Amino acid sequence: MSPGETPAIETEALTKRYGETTAVSGLTMDVESGTVYGFLGPNGAGKTTTMRILTTLTRPTSGTARVAGHSIDDREAVTPHIGYLPEEPPIYDELTGREQLEYAAGLRDLPDADATERIESLLERFDLLEDANRRIEGYSKGMRQKVGVIQAVLHEPSVAFLDEPTSGLDPRAARTMRETIADLADREMTIFLSTHILPVVDELADEIGVLHDGELVAQGEPEALKSRAETGEARSLEEAFLEVTQEHGEGETGRSAEASAE
Numbered sequence: 001m002s003p004g005e006t007p008a009i010e011t012e013a014l015t016k017r018y019g020e021t022t023a024v025s026g027l028t029m030d031v032e033s034g035t036v037y038g039f040l041g042p043n044g045a046g047k048t049t050t051m052r053i054l055t056t057l058t059r060p061t062s063g064t065a066r067v068a069g070h071s072i073d074d075r076e077a078v079t080p081h082i083g084y085l086p087e088e089p090p091i092y093d094e095l096t097g098r099e100q101l102e103y104a105a106g107l108r109d110l111p112d113a114d115a116t117e118r119i120e121s122l123l124e125r126f127d128l129l130e131d132a133n134r135r136i137e138g139y140s141k142g143m144r145q146k147v148g149v150i151q152a153v154l155h156e157p158s159v160a161f162l163d164e165p166t167s168g169l170d171p172r173a174a175r176t177m178r179e180t181i182a183d184l185a186d187r188e189m190t191i192f193l194s195t196h197i198l199p200v201v202d203e204l205a206d207e208i209g210v211l212h213d214g215e216l217v218a219q220g221e222p223e224a225l226k227s228r229a230e231t232g233e234a235r236s237l238e239e240a241f242l243e244v245t246q247e248h249g250e251g252e253t254g255r256s257a258e259a260s261a262e
């Protein structure tokens, strides 16, 4: 990152507790603008919770974060700059795919001409044109996922949070998704990408963060993570992931509850 450039995402000791459960624990990290950040972690590590905090859908118990240069406390300032594909995309069964995207564009105040052009080009890219006038209730999981992704990036946000973007996609659509993510990053969009599909992260991510029990247990460029600290020997991203999450899981009976963390 050039000196003085504002990171796309900055967090400082971000913590979220649900009762006795600490879902995110003292998370401090920076994500450079215009990069793809692969956010990994086992089930229940706190990835979705982190994304919900950064997209202003839930408030941290403590700690701070800035997204696209704005504090997450200022929801109105942050939301125009972000897009979010959650695990279950917010779409209406009774609308057609095209209507849903027009609705999403309207919520973002996109001028009609820009909206139409972008919707048509993304529908074509994801091979959805033929189905665009069918109601979403008849869509497959993959088709719904495509609509969810398109609406997350339609307004060309500076930071897009994508939770399992290739979920439910067939191999061809998954490839289109990976190419689209790479294109968006080339156009300076920052992509915060959470997925369990490690080859996708290996292919796309400039930097990777591994969360385990709410804590960031490893961070770095893919090649650095794959290089064994002791010997420098290369290993697969999967091996690296399993090792860092195992090391940090050893001796624990599960997610730290406040009582046992003391």
Ligand SMILES: Nc1ncnc2c1ncn2[C@@H]1O[C@H](COP(=O)(O)OP(=O)(O)OP(=O)(O)O)[C@@H](O)[C@H]1O
Pocket: 018, 021, 022, 023, 041, 042, 043, 044, 045, 046, 047, 048, 049, 050, 255
């Ligand atoms: N609304 C909530 N109320 C209570 N506990 C919650 C809530 N949301 C998340 N948690 C807990 O916080 C922890 C982190 O959950 P989170 O969904 O963030 O994990 P994740 O890394 O996204 O997991 P996965 O890969 O399975 O989607 C889990 O122990 C979960 O049970």
